[in-house]
Amino acid sequence: MATAPDLQSLKVDYKRNPMLPWPFQIRRVKRETEDTFTVELEPQGDLEEFPFLPGQFNMVYVFGVGEIPISISGDPANTRILIHTTRAVGTVTKAMDKMRRGDILGIRGPFGTPWPINQAGGKDVVFVAGGIGLAPLRPALYEVVTHREKYGKVVLLYGTRTPNDVLFRQELEHWRARFDLEIYVTVDRAMSGWRGNVGVVTNLISRAPFDPRNTMAFVCGPEVMMRFTSMELHKRGVDNEHIFVSMERNMKCAIGLCGHCQFGSFFVCKDGPVFRYSQIKDMLVKWEI
Amino acid sequence: MEDLKKILIEHPFFKGLNEEYTSLIVGCASNIRADAGKMILREGEEANHFYLIRSGKVTLQLITPNKGPVIIETLDEGDILGWSWLVPPYTWHFDAKAVELTRMIALDGKCLRNKCENDHHLGYELLKRFADIMTKRLESTRLQLMDVYGDRP
Numbered sequence A: 001m002a003t004a005p006d007l008q009s010l011k012v013d014y015k016r017n018p019m020l021p022w023p024f025q026i027r028r029v030k031r032e033t034e035d036t037f038t039v040e041l042e043p044q045g046d047l048e049e050f051p052f053l054p055g056q057f058n059m060v061y062v063f064g065v066g067e068i069p070i071s072i073s074g075d076p077a078n079t080r081i082l083i084h085t086t087r088a089v090g091t092v093t094k095a096m097d098k099m100r101r102g103d104i105l106g107i108r109g110p111f112g113t114p115w116p117i118n119q120a121g122g123k124d125v126v127f128v129a130g131g132i133g134l135a136p137l138r139p140a141l142y143e144v145v146t147h148r149e150k151y152g153k154v155v156l157l158y159g160t161r162t163p164n165d166v167l168f169r170q171e172l173e174h175w176r177a178r179f180d181l182e183i184y185v186t187v188d189r190a191m192s193g194w195r196g197n198v199g200v201v202t203n204l205i206s207r208a209p210f211d212p213r214n215t216m217a218f219v220c221g222p223e224v225m226m227r228f229t230s231m232e233l234h235k236r237g238v239d240n241e242h243i244f245v246s247m248e249r250n251m252k253c254a255i256g257l258c259g260h261c262q263f264g265s266f267f268v269c270k271d272g273p274v275f276r277y278s279q280i281k282d283m284l285v286k287w288e289i
Numbered sequence B: 001m002e003d004l005k006k007i008l009i010e011h012p013f014f015k016g017l018n019e020e021y022t023s024l025i026v027g028c029a030s031n032i033r034a035d036a037g038k039m040i041l042r043e044g045e046e047a048n049h050f051y052l053i054r055s056g057k058v059t060l061q062l063i064t065p066n067k068g069p070v071i072i073e074t075l076d077e078g079d080i081l082g083w084s085w086l087v088p089p090y091t092w093h094f095d096a097k098a099v100e101l102t103r104m105i106a107l108d109g110k111c112l113r114n115k116c117e118n119d120h121h122l123g124y125e126l127l128k129r130f131a132d133i134m135t136k137r138l139e140s141t142r143l144q145l146m147d148v149y150g151d152r153p
Helices: A091-097 A131-146 A169-176 A201-207 A223-236 B002-010 B019-027 B109-118 B120-146
Strands: A022-031 A036-043 A057-062 A066-071 A082-087 A104-111 A124-130 A154-160 A182-187 A215-220 A243-246 A274-276 B029-034 B039-041 B049-055 B057-064 B068-076 B095-098 B102-108
Touching: A036 A091, A036 A104, A057 A082, A057 A091, A066 A082, A066 A091, A066 A104, A082 A091, A082 A131, A124 A131, A124 A201, A124 A223, A131 A154, A131 A169, A131 A215, A131 A223, A131 A243, A154 A169, A154 A201, A169 A182, A182 A201, A201 A223, A201 B120, A215 A223, A223 A243, A223 B120, B002 B019, B002 B029, B002 B049, B002 B102, B019 B029, B019 B120, B049 B109, B102 B109, B109 B120
Parallel strands: A124 A154, A124 A215, A154 A182, A215 A243
Antiparallel strands: A022 A036, A022 A104, A036 A082, A057 A066, A057 A104, A243 A274, B029 B102, B039 B095, B049 B102, B057 B068, B057 B095
């Protein structure tokens, strides 16, 4: 691991230079599942706060290893602590997984379009998450829970692979205990000890308690899951204009210059990652894109 | 009986079925309950019923060597359990077990099978409804098989 930069000498105007990674120190690492972990980061140097909007992502740089996009999974109301949750699957995330408290990561961001939670006032709000897709949705959930009175019914439908892969378990239990949130979890497979649901997350949509004519839906997970979920939401009566999905492509520069994340006529880093389903629905079924 | 008829008429599965067929189906229906842990059907046994779940939760499961029962799917309120009564050789392909106290309406498939043979219109009406359930379960199974959560979203 490369040596951390001299923090005292950092005086660069971070806001004006989106290509410059800013050092953040790891305050805590929490293991969520066997291969998924959460890092809590504190900005260093003269950067004291890091405001972001739910759904935005950062480019996370492990010095000497590489840089990758990761959505922010923390509470947008807490601007002093930056939280990322990721799965250790690639070179960078596996290197991150080995990092401990006190280590330094480089952060560029926040980038991209947010979940349009501010347009959901007075409406029912349905979150549908698949696997680690719950992480990018969590900031929006915090926002809705904090201002619960602004919304109608709030429903989270969460599907993952097995009971051992359920993310943010304590938080889900806490939310499930509330009378004003509807939390449903399902897994793709389980042994006989599991008393919860088994089946794909799309199965939960037809019976979830919300009014489809007055609903905004936020969907995040593997692309195939988002496609089928959006179709099922539409079948239930939710307008495609009111369904939002978070796309992922190969983001590199994160400011719409390099073209690595091109998705049809869009750059996912700049025009997304959050898109209205109606904007991209036809592109989701084209394998060439 | 009137209660049963009301429940059946209001259930989406029977929506649009004419009065004559509804009455006929009510004649083949009975209320049953399964306590938590009770096996409702077992793989390999004769399939002579299907069930409309009124409340509770049921797991469809398969016994696997060394691992024991693997849950394939859970069904709950409003779901239909079982279509093997409709397709030869009329034997169950999975076990079904009540996870919690489950109340169901059991429909006599053997009786309905004979009626469907004699009245193809009734048979078609029922097949259309089961085909819809089968399609949905097939789609779900395909998604499960894709193991979409194995890779990064």
